[in-house]
Amino acid sequence: MSISRRDFLAAAALGSTSMAMGLSAGSQESRHIARPAPAGKRPALIAKNTGLHSLDAAYDLLRRGGDTLDAVVLVCKAREDDANDQTVGLGGLPNEDGVVELDASCMHGPTRRAGAVGAVKNIKNVSVLARAVMDHTGHVMLVGEGAERFAEKMRFPKENLLTERSRKMWLLWKETMSHQDWWGPGLSDPNWKPPAPPTSEEWRRKREQMEQVAAELGIEPEWREYAIERVLHRQHGTIHCSAVNEKGEMSGMTSTSGLEWKIAGRVGDSPIIGAGCYTDQDVGSAGAVGNGEENIRVAGAHTIVENMHRGMSPLDAGMDALQRVTRLYNNDKTRLRYIQMVYYILRNDGAYAGVSLWSQSYTGKRAQFAVHDGKARLEDTVALFEGAYIEWPPVPKLPEGK
Numbered sequence: 001m002s003i004s005r006r007d008f009l010a011a012a013a014l015g016s017t018s019m020a021m022g023l024s025a026g027s028q029e030s031r032h033i034a035r036p037a038p039a040g041k042r043p044a045l046i047a048k049n050t051g052l053h054s055l056d057a058a059y060d061l062l063r064r065g066g067d068t069l070d071a072v073v074l075v076c077k078a079r080e081d082d083a084n085d086q087t088v089g090l091g092g093l094p095n096e097d098g099v100v101e102l103d104a105s106c107m108h109g110p111t112r113r114a115g116a117v118g119a120v121k122n123i124k125n126v127s128v129l130a131r132a133v134m135d136h137t138g139h140v141m142l143v144g145e146g147a148e149r150f151a152e153k154m155r156f157p158k159e160n161l162l163t164e165r166s167r168k169m170w171l172l173w174k175e176t177m178s179h180q181d182w183w184g185p186g187l188s189d190p191n192w193k194p195p196a197p198p199t200s201e202e203w204r205r206k207r208e209q210m211e212q213v214a215a216e217l218g219i220e221p222e223w224r225e226y227a228i229e230r231v232l233h234r235q236h237g238t239i240h241c242s243a244v245n246e247k248g249e250m251s252g253m254t255s256t257s258g259l260e261w262k263i264a265g266r267v268g269d270s271p272i273i274g275a276g277c278y279t280d281q282d283v284g285s286a287g288a289v290g291n292g293e294e295n296i297r298v299a300g301a302h303t304i305v306e307n308m309h310r311g312m313s314p315l316d317a318g319m320d321a322l323q324r325v326t327r328l329y330n331n332d333k334t335r336l337r338y339i340q341m342v343y344y345i346l347r348n349d350g351a352y353a354g355v356s357l358w359s360q361s362y363t364g365k366r367a368q369f370a371v372h373d374g375k376a377r378l379e380d381t382v383a384l385f386e387g388a389y390i391e392w393p394p395v396p397k398l399p400e401g402k
C-alpha cells in the first residue's frame with residue numbers, strides 16, 4: 001500500500017510526539033490572569049533564544065553608551081554570520097527553487113525611522129542592509145532585485161548563501177516530501193480539512209525511505225537524523241532583538257530566511273514594519289518569530305506596542321495579540337495546532353515578556369526567549385495553549401471535494 005504525502009504528514013503530526021503530549025486529547029488553555037508588569041531595569045535586551053550568546057556583548061555596548069540600534073544589529077548579525085543557523089543569513093534554508101531569500105527590518109526609536117528589505121538573494125547581512133535603507137534612502141523598504149542593486153551600490157559583498165548542508169537538505173525535501181508544499185489552498189481556506197492519520201507501519205516505511213535518500217545524497221551520518229527532522233517538521237527560525245538603554249532609547253530588529261521551501265518571492269512578516277518588528281520608544285518595542293502569514297494579519301508587533309500604549313502590561317499586550325491570532329481561525333485548534341507564534345516584548349522601562357501560542361515544539365522542547373537586564377539568561381515563555389504545535393504540513397494540499 002502506498003502512502004500519500006498527506007497521510008504521511010498526518011502520521012508525523014499525530015502518531016508521534018505530539019500525541020504523547022496530549023495534544024489530540026485537547027490542549028489546555030493557560031490560565032492567564034491579567035497582572036501588572038514588574039518594574040523593569042534599564043538597560044535591557046530581549047531576543048529569540050538563539051541570540052543568547054550575543055547578549056553580553058550587546059549589553060556591554062549599551063552600558064558604554066552605545067546606540068540601541070548598534071546593539072540589536074550586533075545580535076542579529078551574529079546569527080546571519082553563523083552558517084549553522086539555518087533560519088537566517090548564510091546557510092538559511094532555501095525556497096522551493098533552492099535559492100536562499102532573506103527578509104529583515106529595523107526601527108530606530110531616537111530618530112523614529114524604519115528600514116526593511118524583502119526577498120533578497122546573495123547578501124548575507126540583510127539586517128545591516130535594512131539599516132542602510134533607513135540611513136541612506138528616503139524609503140522604508142526595498143525588495144528583490146532593487147534591494148540587491150542597492151546593496152551592490154553600498155558595497156555589500158555578494159556571496160552564495162546556500163551551504164552544502166542546506167542544499168542537501170533541500171534535495172532531501174525535494175525527493176521525499178515536495179509536492180509544491182506552499183501552493184494552495186492554505187490553512188485559512190474554508191475548504192481546508194485536517195489530514196487523516198496514517199498507520200505506524202506507513203510512518204516507519206517513510207522514515208526508512210528518507211534515511212536511504214539522505215545517505216545517497218551524501219548527508220553526513222551525524223547530520224542525517226537532524227536533516228530528516230527538519231524536512232519532516234519545519235522549525236521556527238528568524239532572529240529578533242529589541243533593546244532599551246539607560247536613557248530609555250529603544251530599537252528593534254528582525255532578520256530571517258523565512259519559511260523554508262517557500263514560493264520564490266514570498267515575503268513573510270519579518271520585514272513588515274508593524275508585523276515582525278515595531279518600536280515606539282515612548283512605549284516599547286516588540287518582534288515576532290513564527291508563522292508570518294498569521295502575524296501579518298494581526299499586525300502583531302504594532303498591536304502589542306499599541307496595547308502597551310493603552311496601558312496593558314507587556315504580558316497582557318502579548319497575550320492579546322496571540323488571541324487575535326486564534327480569532328483568525330475562530331479558535332479552531334485543528335488549524336491552530338499548525339501554527340506557532342512567539343512574541344518578544346520590551347517596555348521602555350525595561351519590563352519585558354516572552355509569549356507563545358504553544359508551550360512546546362513537536363519534540364517537547366519548551367518555548368523560551370533570551371533576556372539580559374544585568375545577566376543573560378533564557379526564560380520560558382508564557383503560553384496561551386499548553387502542548388505542542390505541529391509545524392508541518394503548513395497546508396495539506398487538496399481539500400475534500402476539490
Ligand code: ASP
Pocket residue numbers: 235236237238256257258259267268269270288289290291292293
Ligand atoms: N516569521 C518567519 C516568516 O514567516 C519565519 C519564522 O519565524 O519561522 O518568514
